[in-house]
Amino acid sequence: MTSSETIVIGGGHNGLVAAAALAKAGRKVLVLEAGSEVGGAARTEEFAPGFRVSSVAHLLNRLHPDVVKALDLDKHGLQFARADFMPSVALSKDGPLVLHGAYGEVLTGTNSSEQSAWKELRAQLLRYAGILKPFLSRRPPDLAGMSLRETASLGQTALALKKLGKEDMRDFLRVLLMNVADLLDEQLADIRLKGLLAFDATLGSNLGPRSPTSLLGLYYRLAGETGGAAGAQIFPQGGMGAVAAAIRAAAEKAGVTIRTSTPVAKIIVEKGRAVGVALHTGEVLRARTIVSAINPATTFLDLVGPREIDTGFVRKVKNIRMKGDAAKLNLALDRPPQFTGVDAAGHKGRLVIAPSPDHVERAFNPSKYGEFSPEPVMEITLPSLADPSLAPSGACVLSAVVQYAPYALKEGWDAGKPKFLKAIMAQLEAYAPGIGKSVVHAELLTPADIETRYRMPGGHWHHGELQADQMLISRPVSGWSGYDTPLEGLFLASAGSHPGGGVSGAPGLNAARRIIAMKG
């Protein structure tokens, strides 16, 4: 039995961020990672001989600036230049439409009236997302007992709202819980642009563009920033694993010890206090503070166990909705594909097949009934074009996030997976003729696969559906949204906590700040 001051369970990016931040505050920190390497779903892995790809998350668009700053990530190899900002290409039979720069600072491929409508809408979206942005980097307000500081920062939000002006403030409140399709119909005409935005708003959630509150997903995306530009997205050189590696380097420099291939079997609780962990080997590690940077449901139902927590809390944890609805496709291609009408710069961008909001909605419909989309929507990247080291010379890697792929597929994923892959390939073939013949190896990760491989229950990359009822003070469960838990000495730090998923590091950093503030 050994004793460490702080144990972080899970070496995903949030776990590493929390560990690094705690170590920088002078704590002795030990990270326990179940997998053979750290990074969680933000890794770069070989999926076919010579072909490497970002495991689940494949684009960086919300790594929080506070995380970059607190961990000096720029000194650990993470630097973002404006030139790296990837365009978003809305693929369509009518020719592509391209959002350049940071989420469409320039729009090409459509007429001038649409361009000016977009300019206005983009500014509005960023303004409104900006109101919500400060929430990302702090604890959700604690309704039971707000500190002066919390009250003050909430007051600042109210002030920011007021600063919008009367009309804008009313409009912000009007549209906040709207569905994205209706908002887009108010302001835009081009269905390609609307399709892209509808896709982005619903990416990673169990919502269609016409589902109430779907606009929040777009705000969540636009509250993120890269290199100081809201909505900007980049492809990190070396894949997402490079981001995890930079955070790991920062953590280790701060003195964090990392043990991989060390799954935790149990969080040991004595008299209402988490006092250590037991490993699968039977080894017991004791610590003053335990930070669980893995799924909240796994933390409480499996590691702590329902016996050590109250029934009402168990109910809440069990009710966290986290059935993933997105699949990840990795293709090893013997040559780069050619998407019709897309130029070379576009191929290095994010290619989105979501030709209209109707198309996205139709793709969503079957998922409600446990069926995958016959004509799925997807975002595609060709990372080896930007980083040739990811594929053998002349060959190409295609990485795509594909919707909708319900976790609980009625026919079961064993039977459904080959059919779904066929449907995806048919879609790809329509936009990049000949791509099918260039496939050397195809790997499709359904939510069921993501669940097993990355220990994400439900295969949900947010560790809990990111919708209004599971955000802010309700994330992961109401009453316990502030990273502390009913067990003394146990804290949460995964994407399952506020603000949510994506490679942001925000939950990890917020958790570390909370622990330091509580002297926990």
Next chain:
Amino acid sequence: MAQAIRKKPLSKTVNAAVSARIVAQDHFRTLRLGTPFQPRIDALAKTQDWYNWAGYRAPNSLWNEELEYFAIRSQAAVFDISPMTKYRIEGPDAEAFLDRVTLRDVAKLRPGRVHYTAWCDDEGFVLDDGTLFRLSPTRFRLCSQERHLPWLLDSAIGFDVSVAEETEAVAGLALQGPTSFAVLRDAGFAGVEKLKIFDLADLPHDGGTVGISRTGFTGDLGYELFVPADRALSLWDRLMTAGQLRGIRAIGYTALNRARLEAGLIVANADFTTAEHAIRADRLRLPDEIGLGFMIDLQKGHFNGRRAILEARAKRKLRHVLVGLEIDGNIPAEHAIVYHKKSQEVGLVSAAMWSPMAKRNIAIASLARPYGDTMVEDLWVEIYAMRELQHQKLMKRAKVVARPFIKLDRRTANPPADF
């Protein structure tokens, strides 16, 4: 119009299905359910004074509430407790499960024993109180006022235990009073003399068994009997026959309610509001606020509400206290407001009576701390005595006293006395 819609007559099979459904929905014709003892009780119900106990038709009184009360104290009284909610809890983890759900240490409850306990929600607020019967190392019966199946089932997650409601399947009778032991003995329940207070045993009855425990809600010598519903009437008849010369009488709730008040026992949703029924935030009660703090066992493992209860104790967030009061005079202070220095409202009486046994005017009241806790002087109750269509307002001095208000040696005497 109707003819236009219904062009074809409905086929016979459809008609049969519809009438089967109507029959299945016939329950609404029964305004209140009867218990397995209902035929006997109905035959004795001279006053026809009923109330609704958890959906059952239960008697407030059967013939004379005064004499029914004295049947408890001087003879043997039979009270039908079948409507009480009963759960059967069984499995290798049953003990661990109940330890997590309830306040007291279930490991200390030996098979063949009963204890009074309570359970709380996450915030430490009391969901209910009740009695827990340990029928075997792995089998329990939990009896309570309110229904809790969803809560118990959700609490069972992670435990190898089954929880099933058996309220309808199991009939219950309380047999209370000085001659109750003699009645059982005369009825031929051999071995009943061995039961000490809070003991239970299965004894043969009518080709099956009846579970008899030396428990009750009267503070008197008494027993509770649990029997499968189909053997309820034969049990009733057996007791009544054996008790004929021992003054056995069936009674209603009014009499029982008096006896329990003398015994200082509280009733959920009468003396405190259970957490799931409370609408107003300040009506919720922690165990310490209703005199159940003694149940809390901090030495055992985790139980629901532990964190909140500890926090409330540490941060001195206990706001209420439940006390016994002795009030000057002889007018029952039912639902009277309690005052400090005759002017400041500090609480409310939830049950009150002139106690024929204690020869005192007694009450149970909930007071806002520190009154009733550290400040017990100068307390008064305001009683409105109705005297020939005129309310007379009486301000009577109240003294905080210990519960129970009466203590009867025969309740615990071993062997039980033969009266």
